[in-house]
Amino acid sequence: MTMNRRDLMKYAGAAGAFGLLAGSTRTLFAAPSGQRKRLVMVMAQGGWDTTYCLDPKTQSTKVDVPQEAGEGITRFGDLDIQTGPTRPGVTGFFTKYASQAAVVRGISVGSVAHQECVKRMATGTRNETNPDLCAIVAHDNGNDLPLPYLILGDTAFAGEYAVSAGRVGATNQILALLDPAQAYETGGKKPYATSSAEDAIIAKYAGATRDRVQAIRGSQGYNKRRVDDFVSSIDRSKKLIAAKGGFGARGRTLAIANQVDLALDALEQDVSHTVMLNTRLGWDTHDTITDQSGFYEATFAALTTLLDQMSLRKGRQAGSKMIDDTVVVCFSEFSRTPKLNENNGKDHWPITSALVLGAGVKGGHAFGATTSSVETTPIDFATGAASTSGRVLTSSNFAAGVLSLCGVDPAGRIDGEVFDAFVG
Secondary structure (H helix, E strand, O other): OOOOHHHHHHHHHHHHOOOOOOOOOOOOOOOOHHHOOEEEEEEOOOOOOHHHOOOOOOOOOOOOOOOOOOOEEEEEOOEEEEEOOOOHHHHHHHHHHHHHEEEEEEEEOOOOOHHHHHHHHHHOOOOOOOOOHHHHHHHHHHOOOOOOEEEOOOOOOOHHHHHHEEEOOOOOOOHHHHOHHHOOOEOOEOOOOOOHHHHHHHHHHHHHHHHHHHHHOOOOHHHHHHHHHHHHHHHHHHHHHHOHHHHOOOOOOOOHHHHHHHHHHHHHOOOOOEEEEEOOOOOOOOOOOOHHHHHHHHHHHHHHHHHHHHHHOEOOOOOOEHHHOEEEEEEOOOEEOOOOOOOOOOOEEOEEEEEEEEOOEOOOEEEOOEOOOOOEOOEOOOOOOEOOOOEOOEHHHHHHHHHHHOOOOOOOOOOOOOOOOOEO
16 A cells, blocks of 8 residues: 555654655756856845846947946956955955856846746746746755755745745744744743653653554555655754754844855755845835945845855765855846936846856856847857857756756756856
C-alpha cells in the first residue's frame, strides 16, 4: 500500500510541527557540483535611474543626467560608471570590485507597470505563477537544505516551488514559528513551549514511529522515500531553528544592511541556497530625481559589505571563499525617463540595466547597449556589443543567462534565447 502525506503525518505526530517536507517535483537538470552556484538577488524595487550609475550618458537635449558639481563618468578598467560626490560608496565599490562585476545594459522589459516589470525581471516570464530565478536555483541546486529559498524582501515569486521557500515577512513574522517566546498569542494565552526534556521525549517517539513505519510500510520504493523525506525534514527544521538568532526580534523591519547580514549567515550555515533581498528604498522618484543619489549610496554600501564578507567567508570547497561559488544580481524592474518631468522627477521607462557579480562572471566589462537617449540598441548576443544585425536584449534573455551562470538549464523554464555573454 502506498502512503500519502496525511498517513505519514498521522504516524509521525507532533514531531513534524516544524518539518519542511521535500517537494514532490524532482530536479530536471543537474549540473556538475562545481557549477551549482548559490544566488543572491538584490531588488531595487521602484525603478532606478540608470544614468546615476550603471548606464552613464552625456547631458543633451535628449537626456538629463546628474548635474551636481563633481559629477562625471569614471572608468574602472574597461567599465564606465557615472560617479559623483554624493555617491562615494559607488566609487568605492567599483574601485574594489569592478574586476568581478559585469554591467548588463539595455534590457527591455516591454512595460512600464511596476508589478508587471518586477515579474518579468524576476522570473524571465510574463506569468506571475512562475517561480523566480532564486526559486528555480534553490530547487535545482539546494533543495536538501532547511530553507532552500530565503525571502528577506517584500516581493518574490515562489511558484511551484513554494514548499522550498520561506518569507521572513515585513516585520519578521517567521520568528513566530522559530521561537516560541516570540510566537503570537491565541485567545489571550501565550503559546506553549516545550522543555528540553519534553523535546527529548518527542524525538524518541518520532524515532520509534519512524522505525515502525519503515518496518511495516516504508521499507522500499515510494514509501521509503517519503519516510526518508520526513526524517530529513526534522533534521533540517532543527538546523533552521538553531539559526533563529540571526533573524533579530519580531516586529523589526529588516533594512538592506540587516538583510545582507542575515543572507550571509544563512548561506554560510547552509540554511539556504538562494536569498532575495529588497533595498526597501523609494526609487519611484516622480518628484525630485536627486533622491536617487542617496538610494544608490545606501545600495552600494550594502553591496560592498556583501562582497567584502563573501570574500572572507568560507566557500563550499576546501580553500575556497563564498564569492567563488555565489552569484549576486542587483536589478530594478525598469528605469526612469531620459528627461525630467515638470516636477524635476522622472517617470517610468521600459529599459533597464543590471549588475551581475561573483562566481563565473566575466567581470570588468559592460554588455548590451543603449543609445545616447537611453533607447534600446540591437546587440550581438555572443559578445554583448552593439550590432546593426543584432537583436534587442529582453528580460527573458537576461534571466535565462543568469540561470545558465548558476548551473541551471533554462530550457522549459524560460522561453527565448539565452544571453550569457557575461558568463566567464
